[in-house]
Amino acid sequence: xxxxxxxxxxxxxxxxxxxxxxxxxxxxxxxxxxxxxxxxxxxxxxxxxxxxxxxxxxxxxxxxxxxxxxxxxxxxxxxxxxxxxxxxxxxxxxxxxxxxxxxxxxxxxxxxxxxxxxxxxxxxxxxxxxxxxxxxxxxxxxxxxxxxxxxxxxxxxxxxxxxxxxxxxxxxxxxxxxxxxxxxxxxxxxxxxxxxxxxxxxxxxxxxxxxxxxxxxxxxxxxxxxxxxxxxxxxxxxxxxxxxxxxxxxxxxxxxxxxxxxxxxxxxxxxxxxxxxxxxxxxxxxxxxxxxxxxxxxxxxxxxxxxxxxxxxxxxxxxxxxxxxxxxxxxxxxxxxxxxxxxxxxxxxxxxxxxxxxxxxxxxxxxxxxxxxxxxxxxxxxxxxxxxxxxxxxxxxxxxxxxxxxxxxxxxxxxxxxxxxxxxxxxxxxxxxxxxxxxxxxxxxxxxxxxxxxxxxxxxxxxxxxxxxxxxxxxxxxxxxxxxxxxxxxxxxxxxxxxxxxxxxxxxxxxxxxxxxxxxxxxxxxxxxxx
Numbered sequence: 001x002x003x004x005x006x007x008x009x010x011x012x013x014x015x016x017x018x019x020x021x022x023x024x025x026x027x028x029x030x031x032x033x034x035x036x037x038x039x040x041x042x043x044x045x046x047x048x049x050x051x052x053x054x055x056x057x058x059x060x061x062x063x064x065x066x067x068x069x070x071x072x073x074x075x076x077x078x079x080x081x082x083x084x085x086x087x088x089x090x091x092x093x094x095x096x097x098x099x100x101x102x103x104x105x106x107x108x109x110x111x112x113x114x115x116x117x118x119x120x121x122x123x124x125x126x127x128x129x130x131x132x133x134x135x136x137x138x139x140x141x142x143x144x145x146x147x148x149x150x151x152x153x154x155x156x157x158x159x160x161x162x163x164x165x166x167x168x169x170x171x172x173x174x175x176x177x178x179x180x181x182x183x184x185x186x187x188x189x190x191x192x193x194x195x196x197x198x199x200x201x202x203x204x205x206x207x208x209x210x211x212x213x214x215x216x217x218x219x220x221x222x223x224x225x226x227x228x229x230x231x232x233x234x235x236x237x238x239x240x241x242x243x244x245x246x247x248x249x250x251x252x253x254x255x256x257x258x259x260x261x262x263x264x265x266x267x268x269x270x271x272x273x274x275x276x277x278x279x280x281x282x283x284x285x286x287x288x289x290x291x292x293x294x295x296x297x298x299x300x301x302x303x304x305x306x307x308x309x310x311x312x313x314x315x316x317x318x319x320x321x322x323x324x325x326x327x328x329x330x331x332x333x334x335x336x337x338x339x340x341x342x343x344x345x346x347x348x349x350x351x352x353x354x355x356x357x358x359x360x361x362x363x364x365x366x367x368x369x370x371x372x373x374x375x376x377x378x379x380x381x382x383x384x385x386x387x388x389x390x391x392x393x394x395x396x397x398x399x400x401x402x403x404x405x406x407x408x409x410x411x412x413x414x415x416x417x418x419x420x421x422x423x424x425x426x427x428x429x430x431x432x433x434x435x436x437x438x439x440x441x442x443x444x445x446x447x448x449x450x451x452x453x454x455x456x457x458x459x460x461x462x463x464x465x466x467x468x469x470x471x472x473x474x475x476x477x478x479x480x481x482x483x484x485x486x487x488x489x490x491x492x493x494x495x496x497x498x499x500x501x502x503x504x505x506x507x508x509x510x511x512x513x514x515x516x517x518x519x520x521x522x523x524x525x526x527x528x529x530x531x
Contacts, residue, residue, distance in 0.1 A: 001204070002195060004112035004139065005074040005257055009193050013256040015204040016117040017270040018089060022160070023096055023123055024204055025085035025104060028132040029187050030112045031140045032079040034149075036156045038373040039108070040076055056443045056464075058481050072232070074110070074257040079142070080156040081106040082181050084126060086134075088115065088204065096120070101128040103182040105174060107158040110257055112139045112193055115204055119160050124175045126182055135200055138190040151177070157374040161254070161272065161288055163381035206271060210249065211264040222247040223305075223498055226280045228273070228295050229287030230258050233309070233486070238286055241490035245498040246282055254287070274298040282497055285309060289388065290381040293318040300329040305497050307334045310395075311387045312513040319513050323506055331502035333509065334493045339396040341489040343480060344466045348400070348451055348458045351468035351475045359429035360451050362397040366390070367446040370437045384523050386411075390421065390435045391516045393447070397423065397431040398515065400451065403508040404429070406515050413526055421519060 002011050018024050054062050083104050087096050096102055103126045104118055114137065132138070146152060155174070158164065166174075225246040227234055230253035239248060250267040252274075253259050259268050269275070272287055273294050285295035285308035293313050296306035312335050313319040326333055339345075354360060368389050371377050377388050386394075398404065405426040412420045416438055423431040439446070451458040456475070459467045464482040468475040496503070 001256075002114040002193070002199070003074075003110050003257060004193060005077060005110055009112075011199070012208075012261050014208050014259065014268055014270050015115055015206050016113075016256065017206050017254060017272065018117045019160075020091060021120055022091075022117050023087055023094065023102075023120055024089035024115060024117050025083075025102060025123070026088050026115055026134065027083055027085045027113060027137050028101075028134065029085075029130075029138040029185070029190070030081055030083040030106070031181075031185065031187075031190075032081045032111060032142045033152055034080055034142050034146050034156065036078045036080055036108060036374065039078055039157055039375065040072070040372060041369070041375070042076055042372075056462075056482050058483070072258065075255055077110055077257075078108050078157075079106070079111055080152055081109060081112075082178060082185075083116075084128065084130075084132070084182055085116070094120065096123060096125060101126045103178045105155065105178060107155050111141070112137060114195060114199075121166055121171050122174070124178050126179070130187060134195075135197060136192040136194050138187045139193050140187070140190040148177070159376070159379070161290075161381065162376070162379040163290070164379065206269060208259070208261075208264075208268040210267040223281035224249055225282040225284060226250045226252070226274070226278060227284045227286060228252045228291065229285070229309075231286065234284075234286045237483075237486045238284060238490050241487050242284070242494040244491070245494035248284075249280070250278075252287070280304060282307060282494075288376065288379075288381065289383065290314050290318075293322050296322055296333060297325050300325040300332060303329060303332070305332045305334065305503065307336065307493055307497075309336045311383070311391050311516060312509060313517065314381065314383050314387060316517055319510075319517060322513075323510055326504075326506050326509065331505055334497075334503040335395075335509065335512070336489060336493070337392055337395045337399070337512075338485045338489045339392055339463075340399050341492055342460075342463060342485040343488075344458075344460050344478065345400065347466060347468065347476055347478060348460075351470075352451060352453045352456050352458060354400075354453070356402060357427060358453070359425065359427045360397075360400045360453065361430045362393075362400065362449065362451055363432045364393050364447055364449045365434045366393060366436070367439045368435065368437050369441045369444055383520055385419065385435060385437075386421070386523055387516060387520050390419070390433060390519075393433050393449070394421070394423070394431070394516055394519070395512045396449075397429070398425070398508075398512050401425055401427060401429045403505075403511045405511060406518075409515065409519060409522070411519060411522055411526065413523070419523070423515065 001013050001015050002009055003013050087098050087100050090096050102123045105122045223246055225248045230251050252269045254270055254272045272291055282305045283295050283299035285292040289311055292308040296308050299306035407424045407426050409423045418436040421433040446462055449460040455471045457469050463485055466478040
């Protein structure tokens with residue numbers, strides 16, 4: 001389909017995925033109300049920032065990051081808009097019959113699209129007085145001022161994936177405003193975005209076939225893989241480091257503007273979750289947090305490996321389903337906690353003289369970059385900062401201690417929303433974490449970790465420097481590229497899968513994800529349910 005992106009009316013994009021309760025609409029007229037800010041991390045173009053990143057991440061890491069971010073320039077252009085269209089697809093029994101005209105709200109979309117998919121609550125039936133040409137979409141940009149800005153800003157950025165429920169009173173108000181705006185709009189000063197005659201009748205397609213297989217060289221074929229979610233980590237770390245071992249054949253990405261149309265060695269699909277008939281040896285879950293378990297269950301159900309980003313689960317129901325699937329499928333899950341793959345872990349075991357079962361106490365201070373105000377980490381489905389980011393250090397503590405059971409845990413919330421988390425493991429190891437977004441964001445995420453035994457201390461800083469001290473001397477100093485643990489994680493996991501090696505144990509998943517969810521529940525109780 002066509003999308004207005006980067007100021008140009010571009011073709012070749014797959015259609016939005018349509019799920020139950022949603023309607024696919026051919027757009028006839030589209031009016032932008034306002035451009036939406038605060039959805040994504042968008043760094044300013046700064047030579048000083050570039051130099052800072054070069055020192056932290058190295059030339060290759062910066063090049064990959066810049067390429068990834070440049071590939072998101074169309075994604076970043078999101079508007080809240082109203083429009084008029086004709087229903088192309090709807091559920092059986094829908095109040096909006098195929099062929100009928102509707103007014104709609106597009107709460108977080110490009111400047112204009114040829115076809116759009118929306119929840120039924122964002123659509124109202126319409127008696128059309130204006131005659132529209134289906135070969136040309138009327139398009140108008142935002143006015144200098146937005147009437148009723150508070151109302152529209154309250155809906156701007158809404159996503160059906162967020163877990164936010166739009167209240168009946170708000171929807172009733174929205175429907176009246178849509179009807180009023182549609183009847184008042186003359187579309188007289190709008191431009192026209194033309195669709196060639198042969199494309200007008202082209203049916204919607206949520207997929208793009210690969211032009212050529214990425215293929216496997218050599219006598220032994222690689223395991224096949226599918227990626228769910230094409231965000232920055234997938235582009236920068238997952239695909240480059242998994243590809244030497246896994247033949248990635250298909251990528252799912254819900255936002256068509258994220259899809260790099262020149263990357264035709266992959267098949268593309270806008271479904272957020274596996275299709276019922278999808279088969280592969282490895283499913284990589286790198287989408288929204290609440291989708292990870294669904295991807296894992298689809299993989300484990302067919303005997304495939306599941307490689308899922310953190311968090312492993314966002315609620316107890318998901319965790320129970322995942323544990324049950326693992327008991328049946330066996331250890332075919334790999335959880336993507338990158339701190340398990342930092343080389344400093346091996347040094348720490350040697351330098352602290354650790355033996356199986358020996359307690360390792362762990363203290364850390366973690367700085368995370370403040371989130372943009374409409375970032376998806378704020379969604380109800382994404383859960384709190386503990387689940388989104390703090391889980392890395394909680395899991396690392398358990399990993400270094402052999403995933404023991406937990407004796408007790410607690411947390412405190414400071415007036416500035418800094419979190420102080422403490423955990424006592426059954427083996428006597430003690431964990432403390434200060435998690436904050438107050439501080440300098442010069443080079444992004446920062447962390448300081450101390451591991452302690454009776455007479456030795458290890459310090460890890462920013463995932464790149466290491467110092468071990470004994471009673472009377474420095475035992476070891478080491479440094480690595482800050483990005484190495486991410487690269488090593490995907491390469492190591494993928495190589496293990498190519499060899500048929502086992503993944504995480506049921507106990508490790510239960511104890512790690514279970515503790516994170518226990519802390520999440522306590523956090524919500526302490527802050528009255530807010531995130």
